[in-house]
Amino acid sequence: MIAVSPTDFEIYLFHEGSLYKSYELFGAHVIKQDGMVGTRFCVWAPHAREVRLVGSFNEWNGTNFHLIKVSDQGVWTIFIPENLEGHLYKYEIITKDGNVLLKSDPYAFYSELRPHTASIVYNMKGYRWKDQAWKRKKQRKRIYENPLFIYELHFGSWKKKADGSFYTYQEMADELIPYVLEHGFTHIELLPLVEHPLDRSWGYQGTGYYSATSRYGTPHDLMHFIDRCHQAGIGVILDWVPGHFCKDAHGLYMFDGAPTYEYANIQDRENYIWGTANFDLGRPEVRSFLISNALFWMEYFHVDGFRVDAVANMLYWPNSDVPYKNTYAVEFFQKLNETVFAYDPNILMIAEDSTDWPRVTAPTYDGGLGFNYKWNMGWMNDILTYMETPPEQRKYVHHKVTFSLLYAYSENFILPFSHDEVVHGKKSLLNKMPGSYEEKFAQLRLLYGYLLAHPGKKLLFMGGEFAQFDEWKDLEQLDWMLFDFDMHHNMNHYMKQLLKCYKRYSPLYELDHSPEGFEWIDVHNAEQSVFSFIRRGKKENDLLVIVCNFTNKTYHNYKVGVPLFTTYREILNSDAAEFGGWGNVNTKRVAAINEPFHGKPYHVRMTIPPFGISILRPVKKRGERKKNEEEKMHRHVIGRRAR
Structure with a gap:
């Protein structure tokens, strides 16, 4: 609860640099205390000789609205015994040299629409949030391992x-x-x-x-x-x-x-x-x-x-x-x-x-x-x-x-x-x-x-x-x-x-911050400006093979080393006609050949599109897919029983 007057402890923490909710001390706050409704203003002005409050509630005349200095290091405050929500205001600061400055509130919660510059007394409370599910989901998420x-x-x-x-x-x-x-x-x-x-x-x-x-x-x-x-x-x-x-x-x-x-x-x-x-x-x-x-x-x-x-x-x-x-x-x-x-x-x-x-x-x-x-x-x-x-x-x-x-x-x-x-x-x-x-x-x-x-x-x-x-x-x-x-x-x-x-x-996001998530296949083909590499996920053999061609040449039957002896399916090709490309895609699965290449135990032959990227994913064997589906069904049944 915000008090009529700033507490000594709040002021101490502020000057120490550790008042991390200083917006509860400074600015304009409509408060209710002991049956009294009013608006408290508080500002930090360590070099000021005098501070006055001016606004739409006093015809911008601060003669009788002097703030009280409550800290030797320049915290000033005033309490107005009325609800000033919606009113415009500024601080009229008298400098040590006697100059008069009109300043907006550094802690104002709302301001006039430009080009006007006054602060507005505003109550930040009262909005009823409906994002509880989002907050719960965020608590469960591991940000480094998610998209x-x-x-x-x-x-x-x-x-x-x-x-x-x-x-x-x-x-x-x-x-x-x-x-x-x-x-x-x-x-x-x-x-x-x-x-x-x-x-x-x-x-x-x-x-x-x-x-x-x-x-x-x-x-x-x-x-x-x-x-x-x-x-x-x-x-x-x-x-x-x-x-x-x-x-x-x-x-x-x-x-x-x-x-x-x-x-x-x-x-x-x-x-x-x-x-x-x-x-x-x-x-x-x-x-x-x-x-x-x-x-x-x-x-x-x-x-x-x-x-x-x-x-x-x-x-x-x-x-x-x-x-x-x-x-x-x-x-x-x-x-x-x-x-x-x-x-x-x-x-x-x-x-x-x-x-x-x-x-x-x-x-x-x-x-x-x-x-x-x-x-x-x-x-x-x-x-x-x-x-x-x-x-x-x-x-x-x-x-x-x-x-x-x-x-x-x-x-x-x-x-x-x-x-x-x-x-x-x-x-x-x-x-x-x-x-x-x-x-x-x-x-x-x-x-x-x-x-x-x-x-x-x-x-x-x-x-x-x-x-x-x-x-x-x-x-x-x-x-x-x-x-x-x-x-x-x-x-x-x-x-x-x-x-x-x-x-x-x-594999495109799980190990973004771990060296285990990336492996070059061919990093040295500068002459053709073709790069190939592997992105890996956390699970064994959860990987993608990626090939990028940064020239306008099309290559057919291009050899790329691969880590697994299986077939590979192209899951994305930037040269597909539906994307506005020329259609140099790998429509059929490409089978790994049992012959080392690029330092990998096997290789595939594929079409490399011009100015294109191709992403291949190893195809799981039928028995492995069936086992995975059975495991998924088993977990589902167990989960239902647990509920």
């Missing part, structure tokens, strides 16, 4: 109404959820939804870390959206930016006339590339603010994970000619991850880190940063460089494909084709592919197939699933009219089948 294919999207430009306006959180539930289910993605990842003044910052330059942006509705509307996702079996990950914030006058920057949330040293504070200010990660009150913010989104919005933005920018001090480790950031990440995993052991904490910092996904007790996933930026850069190389020259950059397997198990990786790769003149994934119109599509199908087959979890930015030709246009919706064109429609069909294949066959 994880994330659909990344920007809420404001995925789809827009005919008049160009945004869909609301509630309306988007009806539009987006069926689409995600139809394709088979396991999670969605939303670009930042914190309140931000400029649409084109995509939420990465925030002012209201506790305010779900009012562009699309109220906080309860966002709860409804996430609840609907969970009820449909879709996880929700938020892009989260604890490294830096925007410098608009009403926000966190120089909050009380001096560096408060940001570093005092200008070289550490200023993020010149983005025009933002870096959070002072060494300041205890800032740690309380940021770690509490993660718990806030988990508690009130039931989010399933965070993609932590710009980790590299935090691990190293900015504006330095040489990389210089920021120990404050290391301590912050470790404490952040320890805290969120204590709250929810199944949370996804994903580091967007482009450096070779070691042990990002190792536990903190073992010296790691404590994340459980890291974006594999190296793999992404290498494979896109390889794909943009003309096919006849790919033999000279063969290592761009092979290098990732040298470090694939050093961290728990997610393989990302994110928004960063299809904006600012980088071209769409389809348009990165060289060659003719048909060859572009063939190579993109191959690229997606290789993404599927490579160890690691997966992420794809919106529009990639139907091969958007233009790069992302953040002020417009996706080019949905492309579904009227056969090649884009076929690509979308291919993606759906790819995801079905991914979720159906356990």
Whole structure:
């Protein structure tokens, strides 16, 4: 229960850096105590000479609304004996120099629609969640051994109404959820939804870390959206930016006339590339603010994970000619991850880190940063460089494909084709592919197939699933009219089948983070740019044979070494006519020949499609299939008896 006055213990923990639910102390809270209803406001302004409360309830005149300083380190509070829910407000801060600043509440739960900037008194309680089944399922799941294919999207430009306006959180539930289910993605990842003044910052330059942006509705509307996702079996990950914030006058920057949330040293504070200010990660009150913010989104919005933005920018001090480790950031990440995993052991904490910092996904007790996933930026850069190389020259950059397997198990990786790769003149994934119109599509199908087959979890930015030709246009919706064109429609069909294949066959995900899950068959065929390898599941002989051809040549009777003396069935071929390909597929089963090849005891002869990927699965013998069916029936009967 929130008291009329902050407790000494709350204030102590906040200044110590360990008040991890500081949103219960700070901000505006309507409270009932001893039969009295009122609204308590609390703010941290350590350098202020005076703080007043102004808003729609006092005609923006703070003369008689002075906050009381209850901490020598700058905690101020005021209690108004009336329910101010729905009212606008700001803090009028008198600096040491006598300047007057009008600031939004750093802990506001709701904010005015841009371009207005006032905070709004809002009651976060009252929404009745219906995602209990999802939460139970999540507790049982072993995330490392299950499929994880994330659909990344920007809420404001995925789809827009005919008049160009945004869909609301509630309306988007009806539009987006069926689409995600139809394709088979396991999670969605939303670009930042914190309140931000400029649409084109995509939420990465925030002012209201506790305010779900009012562009699309109220906080309860966002709860409804996430609840609907969970009820449909879709996880929700938020892009989260604890490294830096925007410098608009009403926000966190120089909050009380001096560096408060940001570093005092200008070289550490200023993020010149983005025009933002870096959070002072060494300041205890800032740690309380940021770690509490993660718990806030988990508690009130039931989010399933965070993609932590710009980790590299935090691990190293900015504006330095040489990389210089920021120990404050290391301590912050470790404490952040320890805290969120204590709250929810199944949370996804994903580091967007482009450096070779070691042990990002190792536990903190073992010296790691404590994340459980890291974006594999190296793999992404290498494979896109390889794909943009003309096919006849790919033999000279063969290592761009092979290098990732040298470090694939050093961290728990997610393989990302994110928004960063299809904006600012980088071209769409389809348009990165060289060659003719048909060859572009063939190579993109191959690229997606290789993404599927490579160890690691997966992420794809919106529009990639139907091969958007233009790069992302953040002020417009996706080019949905492309579904009227056969090649884009076929690509979308291919993606759906790819995801079905991914979720159906356990070797594609069970041992993503273990060397036992991958084995090269032929890694040296640079001349033909053909790669073959095995993906294995946990069960003995549960495996897939994968062959990728990165040139436009078709090979018939191509020899590939295989581990089992059986027949193999092609379960996926990116060159199938139904996907827009030329139809070079293996329609019949291919039988293993009792002759060693590629260092394997047997081999098969098969058709290798141009710019294509072929996935083969060993066919179980009839007796083995019958035994498996009998075992399954026996387990079913025993299970029924037990119930």
